[in-house]
Amino acid sequence: MDVRLSVAPMMDWTDSHCRVFHRLLAPHARLYTEMVHANAVIHGDRGRLLAMDPVEHPVALQLGGSEPALLARAAVIGAQRGFDEINLNVGCPSDRVQAGRFGACLMREPGLVADSVAAMGEAVAALPRPVPVTVKCRLGVDDDHEFDRFLAFIDTVAAAGCRMFVVHARNAWLQGLSPKQNREVPPLRYDWAYALKRERPGLAVVVNGGIATLDEATAHLAHVDGAMLGRAAYHDPYLLHCLDVEWFGGERRSRASLLRDLRPYVERQLAEGVFLKHVTRHLLGLFHGQYGGRAFRQVLSEGAHRPGADWSLVEAALAVTGDAARAAA
Numbered sequence: 001m002d003v004r005l006s007v008a009p010m011m012d013w014t015d016s017h018c019r020v021f022h023r024l025l026a027p028h029a030r031l032y033t034e035m036v037h038a039n040a041v042i043h044g045d046r047g048r049l050l051a052m053d054p055v056e057h058p059v060a061l062q063l064g065g066s067e068p069a070l071l072a073r074a075a076v077i078g079a080q081r082g083f084d085e086i087n088l089n090v091g092c093p094s095d096r097v098q099a100g101r102f103g104a105c106l107m108r109e110p111g112l113v114a115d116s117v118a119a120m121g122e123a124v125a126a127l128p129r130p131v132p133v134t135v136k137c138r139l140g141v142d143d144d145h146e147f148d149r150f151l152a153f154i155d156t157v158a159a160a161g162c163r164m165f166v167v168h169a170r171n172a173w174l175q176g177l178s179p180k181q182n183r184e185v186p187p188l189r190y191d192w193a194y195a196l197k198r199e200r201p202g203l204a205v206v207v208n209g210g211i212a213t214l215d216e217a218t219a220h221l222a223h224v225d226g227a228m229l230g231r232a233a234y235h236d237p238y239l240l241h242c243l244d245v246e247w248f249g250g251e252r253r254s255r256a257s258l259l260r261d262l263r264p265y266v267e268r269q270l271a272e273g274v275f276l277k278h279v280t281r282h283l284l285g286l287f288h289g290q291y292g293g294r295a296f297r298q299v300l301s302e303g304a305h306r307p308g309a310d311w312s313l314v315e316a317a318l319a320v321t322g323d324a325a326r327a328a329a
């Protein structure tokens with residue numbers, strides 16, 4: 001599988017509407033869901049939690065949890081619903097997640113992660129359409145600064161059958177930092193991800209954390225198999241389009257023409273009773289840094305809450321952008 005370009009799993013952000021939009025911009029990117037706890041997959045409202053549109057492929061379901069049997073059941077449910085990869089979260093530092101003994105604190109329990117990966121892998125291997133089980137992790141937690149410890153973690157989990165690791169290339173500090181600070185304060189160490197690829201060339205290594213431009217993302221490809229973008233992809237989604245064209249070929253299209261491709265999806269959602277604002281909240285950054293970008297945001301965010309808001313609002317927002325000015329010239 002081609003793992004060069006991917007969009008990070010982000011709670012409250014990478015829901016199905018967001019992923020459909022990102023797919024239009026970047027036909028070759030791997031997309032990830034928000035993290036869903038294995039228990040929620042098993043007992044919760046699957047129609048809502050595992051919502052996915054067929055255009056999203058390839059798309060990975062990210063699971064949280066640390067009970068191998070539950071994770072295995074959730075992985076089977078995800079694979080049966082059509083997800084192309086099941087990814088285990090070993091990077092989330094929130095207090096709630098630590099209390100549940102999953103996420104980043106699992107960096108300290110390589111044996112448990114290995115057992116989880118093995119159980120998930122065995123369960124999905126028995127399906128008619130097996131899918132890979134992958135792990136997204138940090139470099140370590142708190143003051144772990146030994147590369148060998150990180151490598152030992154990876155080796156233990158790889159021995160259980162994981163062939164691809166997404167490495168958010170910084171530690172998680174489990175005390176005293178909020179999840180947001182944990183994405184900013186601990187220093188980035190891309191060299192560890194690069195060294196992992198050098199030491200274990202048979203594993204697919206995707207680097208994540210702080211990648212903000214086309215040049216930065218491209219530079220990583222000289223060292224690892226892929227780059228995963230989170231916040232930059234969300235706040236400046238046109239960057240995804242530029243990366244997709246640069247790496248996979250094709251012509252760059254205007255923001256307006258890309259956005260208009262979303263119209264049939266939006267109209268289908270509206271017909272099903274979804275409010276426009278649930279889709280348009282993910283579009284606000286499309287004209288990031290462009291002439292009219294702020295006005296585009298404003299028209300969408302003010303208008304999308306009004307009862308009856310429909311596609312005409314998106315056209316009104318497009319009309320205040322530089323793309324409209326260019327088209328009119």
Ligand SMILES: Cc1cc2nc3c(=O)[nH]c(=O)nc-3n(C[C@H](O)[C@H](O)[C@H](O)COP(=O)(O)O)c2cc1C
Nearest residue numbers: 008009010011034035089168209210211229230231
């Ligand atoms: C709003 C938000 C929610 C996130 N939720 C998740 C999540 O559910 N699972 C996960 O593995 N990482 C989550 N992350 C972390 C991102 O996947 C990524 O590792 C992190 O933002 C660093 O990449 P970036 O600098 O490109 O944003 C989240 C990040 C943000 C900003």
